[in-house]
Amino acid sequence: MAYRRSPPKTDRIPERYSKRRPTIRQTWEKYINFQPKFSNRTTSVSVDPLNPLNPLNPLNPLNPLNPLNPLNPLNPLNPLNPLNPLNPLNPLNPLNPLNPLNPLKSMQTILGIDVGASGVKGALVDLQHGKLHGERFRVPTPQPATPAALSSAFAEVVAFFNYKNVVGCGFPAIVKNGVAQSAANIDKQWIGTNIEETFGHACGVRVCATNDADAAGIAEMRFGAGKGEQGLVFLITIGTGLGTALFYKGMLVPNTELGHLIWKNNKPAEAHCSSGARERLKISRTDWAKRFNAYLLHLERLFSPDLFILGGGESKYFDSYKTLLTPQARVVPAQLLNNAGIIGAAAFAAENASAL
Numbered sequence: 001m002a003y004r005r006s007p008p009k010t011d012r013i014p015e016r017y018s019k020r021r022p023t024i025r026q027t028w029e030k031y032i033n034f035q036p037k038f039s040n041r042t043t044s045v046s047v048d049p050l051n052p053l054n055p056l057n058p059l060n061p062l063n064p065l066n067p068l069n070p071l072n073p074l075n076p077l078n079p080l081n082p083l084n085p086l087n088p089l090n091p092l093n094p095l096n097p098l099n100p101l102n103p104l105k106s107m108q109t110i111l112g113i114d115v116g117a118s119g120v121k122g123a124l125v126d127l128q129h130g131k132l133h134g135e136r137f138r139v140p141t142p143q144p145a146t147p148a149a150l151s152s153a154f155a156e157v158v159a160f161f162n163y164k165n166v167v168g169c170g171f172p173a174i175v176k177n178g179v180a181q182s183a184a185n186i187d188k189q190w191i192g193t194n195i196e197e198t199f200g201h202a203c204g205v206r207v208c209a210t211n212d213a214d215a216a217g218i219a220e221m222r223f224g225a226g227k228g229e230q231g232l233v234f235l236i237t238i239g240t241g242l243g244t245a246l247f248y249k250g251m252l253v254p255n256t257e258l259g260h261l262i263w264k265n266n267k268p269a270e271a272h273c274s275s276g277a278r279e280r281l282k283i284s285r286t287d288w289a290k291r292f293n294a295y296l297l298h299l300e301r302l303f304s305p306d307l308f309i310l311g312g313g314e315s316k317y318f319d320s321y322k323t324l325l326t327p328q329a330r331v332v333p334a335q336l337l338n339n340a341g342i343i344g345a346a347a348f349a350a351e352n353a354s355a356l
């Protein structure tokens, strides 16, 4: 009887299964790295994500994500890493302006200069006690107050004190990173000019600049009428212009410029109620005080401050007009009077100039 034998098992394996199948990796390499015959394999390994020479491999020392790469922002050796001890922003860096070991921090005396629309006034400031150390020196502000002309006046004041360290400067404009952004009572050429570099070149010392009203505010908050005040405080300098400095819980909101609130006839408040306006319009101090009171009431409606501190030249006559001022907030004269701008400029430099 015919015996039907089944074929041996191996014969049943179709031809296509008999070859060894390539691994997934081999297929992938072949696909992404097509090479002409005989090319050598080094090219293909360089694209292997696991190859340490592959620039995309995070372990490749040149890969910016490699934590050991000095360009990696997290690498402590990266000079931009805030933890790098050489980074001036590192709070432990002795050159960091906030580090109490910064030599400028411990400086007891810094030259402060208040650049005003009518005079450039300077004095050495005793920063421990917040008062002038010796006499003031003043030169009239040149007219027009161009960068070149004001720089000579500034250099004259620095030379008078024969002083070689960092100088603090209060400047009558919006000041951002040392650059003037406005010029209401000085020459328009100042707009966009770096005050610190311009004055620094003229007198050969480092200069650290801030808005003049902000400087006066810093001084009053630290050493004068605003000392210990935790609420909302306005300091208003009343001079040729109207400068404002706003503090909340002792923190300055810089460059508030509320003397430029549009007031009447599309003109800023300072054109109506500054000391300059009083002189220009030839009105009595009583009439001026009534206008100024309307301005204070308006600021009060907008900001609900706890305290107004009045500084600048007009603060000297505070007693003669104080009864005409009616905001609910307390209104007091600046204790440092017209020296607040000088003292605050020096205090600003001590805290913001790096010792580099």
Ligand code: BGC
Pocket (backbone or CB within 6 Å): 117, 171, 172, 173, 174, 182, 184, 185, 211, 212, 213, 214, 237, 239, 240, 241, 242, 243, 244, 257, 259, 270
């Ligand atoms: C300026 C301010 C300055 C104020 C007092 C204003 O005209 O715009 O920046 O603080 O005068 O000098």
